[in-house]
Amino acid sequence: MPSLKDVKMKIVGVGKTKQITKAMNMVASAKLRGAQARIERFRPYAGKYRDVLAELASKVEGTSHPLLAEHEEKKNCAIVLVTSDRGLCGSFNGNIIAAALKLARQKQDEGMKVRFACVGRKGRDAAAKNGYELLTSYGDRMGSLDFALASSVAQEVIHGYETLELDEVWLVYGEFVSMGHQPPRSLRLLPLATPEAEEAEGEAAGARCEYVYEPQEEQLLAELLPRYVKVQVYRGLLDTSASEHAARMAAMDNATRNCNEMINTLTLLYNKTRQASITSELIDIVGGAEALNG
């Protein structure tokens, strides 16, 4: 039986942990709201970009833009891995990293050399630990995401692709599906797959036929394609950041609940221990009195 003081201390300790997890839960939920709002604001931009590019790509049949062309010999692969900087968010980072490593092994089996470009400390640490070469890494930037970051990451891989140093580029990130579901997702960045025109079949197709392009279609496409890579990277960053906060919220919610449970059992134990000590004291007193009387 543990002593009364030990149990008391344990209860206080768990209570303090609970305070922290609860605070983290609330911070995460506030940050999640911000991150979600950013995704919401970004959506019109991304959607419009897709539409325009799909439209343009259908106009320019069979172009040989360097970002669209598959390299004949595939030797080098880069994986852009987007994770969070901090842990305490359940299995979120673990899942993304596992997906990235699986992809890396698959590419190695295809005979490619795999290198990583990491945003977020967790991914960087994991890639380094598994002995992969790092192209670049950006730590401590998930808190202050901006388009410039996506831009510089994208610029790096585009440059690598154009100079034939990279033959394939993948993006692995945590997709934000809902509050309770943030699966890892892999997406091929380069060679770029042009977005499919979704609803262009219907009445929109007719209306869009007499477009005036300035400059020429090919040049315009060359201008827009690199930016589309940036848009996709930025989407990955925003999604991961929202997912991270959602995952942390869930994890901290769980932790708080576990703390409550633990406090309950400990309180029960505390009461039992107290009762036991009172009983044994009583037995002492009664026993003593009996001895005197006898």
Add this chain to the structure above:
Amino acid sequence: MSTLQLEVVTPDKTVVSAEVDMTVCPGVMGEFGVLPHHVSLLSALKTGCLRYTQNGTPTHVFISGGFADVNNKVLTVLAESAEVAADIDTARAEAARERAEKRLAEGGENIDHARAEAALQRAMMRLQIANLR
């Protein structure tokens, strides 16, 4: 008089969403004006000043790295960054200009050179537009 719906969108937010009378965009092939009932057009834009008039009052918007899509009385401008003249942070632009100028003066590898020059151009344009307000 009919109006034109102008939307200026950046990755972070919608900067302008308004019914306007006329817009002048800084296209890569030169400035062009867009009035209501303009023919469908897709044009790349260079770093510069987008100007629109609403009820006769002109507003200037800084635009960088974007393109314009005119379709069905809606002009959508997608830009990597866009700021209305009144919102431009002059102190920051000034600092950026000094930084870029310093980098250009020092000289270095070619890739930095192009980037510094673009940064300088953006900063100068921002300051210029800020002075118009």
